[in-house]
Amino acid sequence: xxxxxxxxxxxxxxxxxxxxxxxxxxxxxxxxxxxxxxxxxxxxxxxxxxxxxxxxxxxxxxxxxxxxxxxxxxxxxxxxxxxxxxxxxxxxxxxxxxxxxxxxxxxxxxxxxxxxxxxxxxxxxxxxxxxxxxxxxxxxxxxxxxxxxxxxxxxxxxxxxxxxxxxxxxxxxxxxxxxxxxxxxxx
Numbered sequence: 001x002x003x004x005x006x007x008x009x010x011x012x013x014x015x016x017x018x019x020x021x022x023x024x025x026x027x028x029x030x031x032x033x034x035x036x037x038x039x040x041x042x043x044x045x046x047x048x049x050x051x052x053x054x055x056x057x058x059x060x061x062x063x064x065x066x067x068x069x070x071x072x073x074x075x076x077x078x079x080x081x082x083x084x085x086x087x088x089x090x091x092x093x094x095x096x097x098x099x100x101x102x103x104x105x106x107x108x109x110x111x112x113x114x115x116x117x118x119x120x121x122x123x124x125x126x127x128x129x130x131x132x133x134x135x136x137x138x139x140x141x142x143x144x145x146x147x148x149x150x151x152x153x154x155x156x157x158x159x160x161x162x163x164x165x166x167x168x169x170x171x172x173x174x175x176x177x178x179x180x181x182x183x184x185x186x187x
Contacts, residue, residue, distance in 0.1 A: 029182030039093030046158035054169035101128035125179035129155035
């Protein structure tokens with residue numbers, strides 16, 4: 001091609017470039033959970049309340065929380081929590097449990113809420129479902145907090161029975177403690 005100047009030349013761009021992102025650290029993990037203030041951020045998704053209240057109950061069987069504060073003030077499950085709500089939660093709590101990420105937009109919003117709380121120094125355990133593990137990983141990397149560890153429960157959530165809620169609550173109980181203590185492995 002270079003030997004024949006009459007031939008047209010083409011410039012080819014590689015769409016598989018490298019994205020250079022700064023990584024933000026997660027909040028310092030807690031050495032113990034006894035006596036901490038637990039915040040529960042409910043994104044109003046179907047069955048999120050059942051999962052969060054059930055998880056709060058079973059966690060409280062083993063952990064003597066100073067308080068458990070519930071927040072259901074989001075404008076919708078497919079929106080981020082307002083900054084003033086995130087700031088209030090950070091002021092009033094030491095650790096947070098939030099749910100649910102079981103669909104595309106609610107999953108990314110749940111992760112973004114968690115990142116906002118982590119940025120304010122609050123270890124946060126977002127609950128997602130098995131169908132959205134990859135999307136969650138991409139979201140965590142894209143917004144600069146790849147070390148955030150979610151709780152992963154079986155999909156679906158919106159149409160499950162009370163027995164299935166209890167099964168998922170047992171998983172939340174174990175994994176939430178791992179997230180807050182910093183022992184949860186990456187997914």
